[in-house]
Amino acid sequence: MKFTDNLLVGTLIKRYKRFFVDVKVNNQIITAHCPNSGSMLGLLDKNNKIWISQSNNPKRKLKFTLELIKVKDSLVGVNTIFANKIVLEALNNKTIKEFSKFENIKTEAVYDANTRFDFLLKKHDRKVFLEVKNVTLSTKENVAEFPDAITSRGTKHLIKLLEAKKKRYESYILYLIQRENCYQFKIADKIDIEYKRAFIEAKKKGVKILCYNCKLSPQEIKVNEPVKIL
DSSP: OBOSSOOEEEEEEEEETTTEEEEEETTEEEEEEOOOOSOOTTTOOTTOEEEEEEOOOTTOSOSEEEEEEEETTEEEEOOTTHHHHHHHHHHHTTOSGGGTTOOEEEEEEEEETTEEEEEEEEETTEEEEEEEEEEOEEEETTEEEEOSSOOHHHHHHHHHHHHHHHTTOEEEEEEEEOBSSOOEEEEOTTTOHHHHHHHHHHHHTTOEEEEEEEEEOSSBEEEEEEOEEO
8 A cells, every 4th residue: 555645754742632643843843643543552652753644635624644653663554544455455466365366355344233344255155254453562572462452342343253153254353563573463461351352262263363464664555474373
């Protein structure tokens, strides 16, 4: 997924009220939209290098959006809205080997009155629900973790994927690590033990677990390679 315009580079000052972030660009303080509702644990050190995009939409209250943060020597994609776009591009380009033979791809697929999954993939008699989770947390070198905050919505998706499996759908969850420096993945049970329990139950009963990291630059983010699940 390529960024449509050149990103502006600056440094982080602070994040507040969840969706606001102050950054310094060319000696000017700018308030940008933070498109990430998670805790962003480990990403928000003052003076971290950042990249922001600029919108020309006159109806937007904030013209700028936080897109990338550099943590130590690694870029991290913090825009959760992009996770599905990155995966959709990978599905179309056959980058994710588990789904390389699927041509029929539907986004925002309705499962029931209260649940949508990110994708429904079809091929002949195969029907696959795929849910994507964006991962930015890393508390140990080279190990990514999810979630970075308690997520009742994430737990619900695991329960619903298991329910869909019982109805003869294939059910997959894909953890997309928007970092380059992570080669292993684990569930952050110290943050959300209920999610860990739902994860174990879903995996035990046939929900397939996938994890891929990304290749990132200020020009593009794309799915890179599979990551070992601990």
